[in-house]
Amino acid sequence: MAPTDRSFARRRLLTATAALTGAALLGGTAHAAETPRKAAWPDRFPLPDGFQPEGIAIGTRPFGYFGSLADGAVYRASLAxxxxxxxxxxxxxxxxxxxxxxxxxxxxxFLxxxxxxxxxxxxxxSGAIEKVYATGGTFVNDVILTPGAAWFTDSFKPQLYKLRLxxxxxxxxxxxxxxxxxxxxxxxxTANGIERTPDGRALLVVNAFADGGTLESVDPRTGVARAVDLGGAKIPNGDGLLLLGRTLYVVQQAQNAVDVFRLNAAGTKGTTITRITDPRFRIPTTAAAWGDRIYLPNARFDVDPTPTTDYDVVAIPRV
Incomplete structure (x- = not known):
């Protein structure tokens, strides 16, 4: 296998073997499919067959951007x-x-x-590639924008990459x-999703390995990480992070769930609110918000991808 094939094969193996890990550590469970949704905008729509989505971005207009694991392509869809x-x-x-x-x-x-x-x-x-930076990293996984920088995680090395702006x-x-x-x-x-703390002074990074799956607060000036107190909750399959105010959504891809926490301003402590499940989840990986909805691409890491494998995006209500 090529390096990419090996990396995603390992990821699919982790997904298949860890599907129920940590589920009992959360309190209530919300079933997203039980909540009524707006009829005008679709709450599920397809991506191209064989696309192999992972990431999602939504800006100030109602369009979702999705990245492909297969060839690096970017697909833009109207949320309307x-x-x-x-x-x-x-x-x-x-x-x-x-x-x-x-x-x-x-x-x-930023990819x-x-x-x-x-x-x-x-x-x-235009879709034109502007710049390509070779980091020397092993697996550049996720990104968050802060004033003056874009921050990237590396899943196989204990380091972040800061792209100065x-x-x-x-x-x-x-x-x-x-x-x-x-x-x-x-x-x-190990490192996966990344976000900012509610007060914007630090970064939040998923550590899927430490202590059975933790959230870490990282000082962007020094790189010093401190485990966030989640009251005993674990995030062993934590992938994408989405912070809305003080509400943090952690996509637990292998468990087909989104765990929701209420953070303090500094992001040093979190309290479990709920776990969101939905029968439409097929290994969701990341999340982005528009209005009162959260959109998640289904990566389907539990199947071997082919050029005809179908993929889609689902929308769930915000907590």
Whole structure:
């Protein structure tokens, strides 16, 4: 297998063997399918067959952007109609797009390049690839934007990548920030989703290995990590993170669930609110919000992908 094939084969194996881990540690469970939804906008729509989605980004307009693990392509869909098209063809096999984010102006996409070790920026309007950065990393997984920087996780190395941004949001250069403190690196997928704390002073990073799955608060200046107190809850299959106010959504992809926590302002402590499940979940990986809905792509890591494998996106109500 190529490096990408090995990485995602390991991920599918983890998904298949860990599906129920940690479920009993959460309190109430919300079933998203039981909540009425707006009839006008679809709460489920297809992505291209064989696309292999993982990441999602939604900006200030009602469009979802999805990255392909197969070839790094980016697909844009209207949330109002569910229809869309590929806007960026990517760099082909061996250059996947995992996590992605769009800047506040809707002009630029920031892509995590998986085990290509790349960080890429793409013009969100034309789909043209602007810049490609070789980080030397093993698996660049997810990304979050902060004032002045885009931050990326590496699932196989205890470090973050900081892509500095200029005064107009233009990408500059990449700096590697080692993770220390409470950070414990595993032999397989460790760092995954990334967000900001509610007060914006620190970063939140999923550690799928340490203590059975933890959330870590990372000082962006030093890289020192401290475990967030989640009251005993574990996130062993934690993938994408979505923070809305002080409400943190953690996509537990292997468990076909989204765990929801209420954080304090500093992001050092969280209280379990609920677990969201939905019969339409088929290994969701990441989440993004528009209005009163949260959208999640189904990555289907429990099946071997083919050019005809079907993929879709589902919408659930915000808590």
């Amino acid at each position: 109609t569910g229809r869309g098209s590929v806007i960026s063809k990517g760099l082909g096999e061996g250059h996947p797009t995992v996590g992605l984010k769009i800047d506040p102006h809707g002009h630029r996409l 995590a390049g998986g085990d290509s070790g790349e960080i890429r920026t793409v013009d969100a309007r 200029g005064g107009h949001g233009e990408p500059l250069d990449v700096e590697t920030v080692p993770l220390t403190g409470d950070w414990v690196q595993g032999d397989d997928f």
